[in-house]
Amino acid sequence: MKVLVYGAGVLGSYLAHSLLRGGNNVSILARGRRYEQLKEDGIVIRHHFQRKNTVDAVNVIDKLQPE
Secondary structure, eight states: OEEEEEOOSHHHHHHHHHHHHTTOEEEEEOOHHHHHHHHHHOEEEEETTTTEEEEEOOEEESSOOOO
16 A cells, blocks of 8 residues: 655654555655655664664655645
8 A cells, every 4th residue: 555644753753664564655755854864764763662773764755746
C-alpha cells in the first residue's frame, strides 16, 4: 500500500517506521531542517528499553505534487 505521512515529528516518524516495517511504500512530507535530516540519515528510532537504534531509509518530500 502507498502511504503518505503528513508531518515528520515524533509521532509521524514512528508511524512511518511501523508502516515501513509492515512492508508498505511510505513517503514522509517534511520541511526545513527535518527534511534535510531525513534525506541524509533516514528515520532513526531510539529504542531506550532495548538499548538499540533502528534506521529506515524512507522517501522524503518537501511539497505535495498533483500526482
